Amino acid sequence: MGQVESRERAVRSTSGWPWVLLGAACLVGAVAVALQRLGAVSWLAGVALVLAGLACWMGLYMLQPNQAAVLQFFGEYAGTDRSAGLRWTNPLRTRRKVSVRVHNFNGDRLKVNDLRGNPIEIAAAVVWRVQDTARALFDVEDYEAYVRIQAEAAVRNVASRYAYDHLDAEPGATGTHEVTLRSGGEEVAAALRGELQARFAAAGVVVEDAKLTHLAYAPEIAGTMLRRQQAEAVVAARAKIVQGAVGMVEMALQGLEARGLVALDDERKAAMVSNLLVVLCGDRDATPVVNTGTLYG
Numbered sequence: 001m002g003q004v005e006s007r008e009r010a011v012r013s014t015s016g017w018p019w020v021l022l023g024a025a026c027l028v029g030a031v032a033v034a035l036q037r038l039g040a041v042s043w044l045a046g047v048a049l050v051l052a053g054l055a056c057w058m059g060l061y062m063l064q065p066n067q068a069a070v071l072q073f074f075g076e077y078a079g080t081d082r083s084a085g086l087r088w089t090n091p092l093r094t095r096r097k098v099s100v101r102v103h104n105f106n107g108d109r110l111k112v113n114d115l116r117g118n119p120i121e122i123a124a125a126v127v128w129r130v131q132d133t134a135r136a137l138f139d140v141e142d143y144e145a146y147v148r149i150q151a152e153a154a155v156r157n158v159a160s161r162y163a164y165d166h167l168d169a170e171p172g173a174t175g176t177h178e179v180t181l182r183s184g185g186e187e188v189a190a191a192l193r194g195e196l197q198a199r200f201a202a203a204g205v206v207v208e209d210a211k212l213t214h215l216a217y218a219p220e221i222a223g224t225m226l227r228r229q230q231a232e233a234v235v236a237a238r239a240k241i242v243q244g245a246v247g248m249v250e251m252a253l254q255g256l257e258a259r260g261l262v263a264l265d266d267e268r269k270a271a272m273v274s275n276l277l278v279v280l281c282g283d284r285d286a287t288p289v290v291n292t293g294t295l296y297g
Contacts, residue, residue: 011079023056132204
């Protein structure tokens with residue numbers, strides 16, 4: 001037979017202050033009866049009053065704001081009290097306090113493989129709170145340990161569904177809509193929150209927020225990936241330079257032809273284009289050579 005899921009339900013409790021006074025009154029009455037020295041009857045009445053006073057006080061408990069008390073009666077779940085202040089319930093009921101405030105923790109750095117199999121380091125901060133106190137206490141053994149373990153599993157699962165970064169030759173190149181861990185931002189955070197909520201639901205815990213706090217390649221490939229990124233940056237810069245140089249050469253040839261300054265055949269145009277591209281695309285300053293002869297000499 002499968003496990004029966006618990007559901008939180010409210011339980012009625014009363015203010016504890018009248019019971020404080022009633023317990024004090026019972027103890028005072030017990031002392032007064034004992035002083036009468038009426039024999040066994042007075043002693044029995046005194047004992048009864050003492051027990052009644054203790055019962056009044058044993059049913060007292062105090063709750064702070066955003067704190068709940070889970071009540072059980074001989075092992076059976078009686079309900080959850082969320083009323084702050086001094087409260088009173090049946091003294092035969094056991095009480096276990098649960099904080100329903102917002103909790104947060106920054107997870108450890110985990111070493112996992114991304115979608116492409118690259119080893120990466122990843123960590124996330126998770127903000128959570130207990131929503132269903134009955135499920136937190138009765139459906140899992142230790143809900144705080146459960147949250148931490150399931151958070152680690154969720155981060156590992158989400159990291160394996162995305163690549164660390166694009167593999168485009170040009171950083172920021174358009175034409176790709178792949179969501180990656182590095183550029184995904186809100187998409188990855190939303191996926192992480194969904195994964196966490198699905199895992200935390202069994203413990204009655206709700207996820208308030210979750211964000212990645214650390215993301216990097218693992219040390220064994222970090223140097224190689226850095227060189228790859230540097231190479232991509234160099235290629236992108238060179239591509240931009242060549243694109244601009246081609247435009248400038250085209251403008252130069254069109255300007256010469258439009259003004260009729262010089263007539264060049266195809267071979268001389270090719271030579272001029274080659275020289276201009278060398279000058280414009282070279283990473284060193286060009287050294288000019290003065291031709292004292294004729295253009296075709």
